[in-house]
Amino acid sequence: MKHSEELLRSHGIKVTPQRLTIVDELYGRIHLSIDELYMAIKEKFPSISLATVYKNINAMMEKRFIKEVKIPNQKSRYELIKEPHSHVVCQKCGKVEDVHIDLSTVAKEAMEKSRYHINEDALIFTGVCPECAS
Amino acid sequence: MKHSEELLRSHGIKVTPQRLTIVDELYGRIHLSIDELYMAIKEKFPSISLATVYKNINAMMEKRFIKEVKIPNQKSRYELIKEPHSHVVCQKCGKVEDVHIDLSTVAKEAMEKSRYHINEDALIFTGVCPECAS
DNA sequence: TTAAATGCAAAAAATTTGCAGACGT
DNA sequence: ACGTCTGCAAATTTTTTGCATTTAA
Numbered sequence: 173m174k175h176s177e178e179l180l181r182s183h184g185i186k187v188t189p190q191r192l193t194i195v196d197e198l199y200g201r202i203h204l205s206i207d208e209l210y211m212a213i214k215e216k217f218p219s220i221s222l223a224t225v226y227k228n229i230n231a232m233m234e235k236r237f238i239k240e241v242k243i244p245n246q247k248s249r250y251e252l253i254k255e256p257h258s259h260v261v262c263q264k265c266g267k268v269e270d271v272h273i274d275l276s277t278v279a280k281e282a283m284e285k286s287r288y289h290i291n292e293d294a295l296i297f298t299g300v301c302p303e304c305a306s
Numbered sequence: 307m308k309h310s311e312e313l314l315r316s317h318g319i320k321v322t323p324q325r326l327t328i329v330d331e332l333y334g335r336i337h338l339s340i341d342e343l344y345m346a347i348k349e350k351f352p353s354i355s356l357a358t359v360y361k362n363i364n365a366m367m368e369k370r371f372i373k374e375v376k377i378p379n380q381k382s383r384y385e386l387i388k389e390p391h392s393h394v395v396c397q398k399c400g401k402v403e404d405v406h407i408d409l410s411t412v413a414k415e416a417m418e419k420s421r422y423h424i425n426e427d428a429l430i431f432t433g434v435c436p437e438c439a440s
Numbered sequence: 441t442t443a444a445a446t447g448c449a450a451a452a453a454a455t456t457t458g459c460a461g462a463c464g465t
Numbered sequence: 466a467c468g469t470c471t472g473c474a475a476a477t478t479t480t481t482t483g484c485a486t487t488t489a490a
Binding site: 185186188190191219220221222223224227228231 | 443444445446447448449
Binding site: 240242243244258260262269271272273275278279281282283285286287288289290291292293294295296297298299300301302305 | 374376377378392394396403405406407409412413415416417419420421422423424425426427428429430431432433434435436439
């Protein structure tokens, strides 16, 4: 069984061609905004409606297998949930990439200083990517 | 001269009662969404229009003395720019607080791993505040 | 067979714009 | 006096909703 189909099935959400395309797209490009997603899907699936994309993104977020990445000065993007990681975003070209950094130490410090019981973190670094730097 | 007036003046933006109220509001409550801001200001300044709030928030962001804080599962909030800091947000009551943590070590790690030249970070911890925990 | 998903159009929500009059410098 | 800001209404943009039809299980 295809990876994307398995993902939908295991989260108790109906497997439709539209949804498979959305998930496949997210496997391939990792971070996509609603309209990037919509346009990308329209190529493979011209009849899809924007409302369907919205409905599915919301459904998948409720089922907790994709999540929204809120990026400074950009539209939100969506990604499949995998192991915890942070993001770097290029302020020149807008590119977004994953970066794996252990945040347990800072999370511990945040708990001590804030007295909150922390269970998630979202860290986004803004800077200039190697391509734009050269 | 009032602190808020000085702030506007020093950023080359005209001092109006509406703007003073916006800045004062942000001094007092630290993190406010557009409509929290709008409603709060309406009390002191019933004639203010929502468009004015938007225009001013955008103007102040361009002048770089306030910034948007994008929070998971919530509307964006805005804050006056001060020394760098992170945020904790309570997933029960929605409260947002500052927490001061030194991120230079993780930023360095992000630079090494991503090869980006990092110059900003935005870190938000999600958890449960002491009040909601008890 | 049946509950859920799709696609459309319409509605609602969020944000921006244009412009005449008011106001700050 | 001049250029900017305000407030209103209208325009755009973004997201959600209702509903008839189709589709997955």
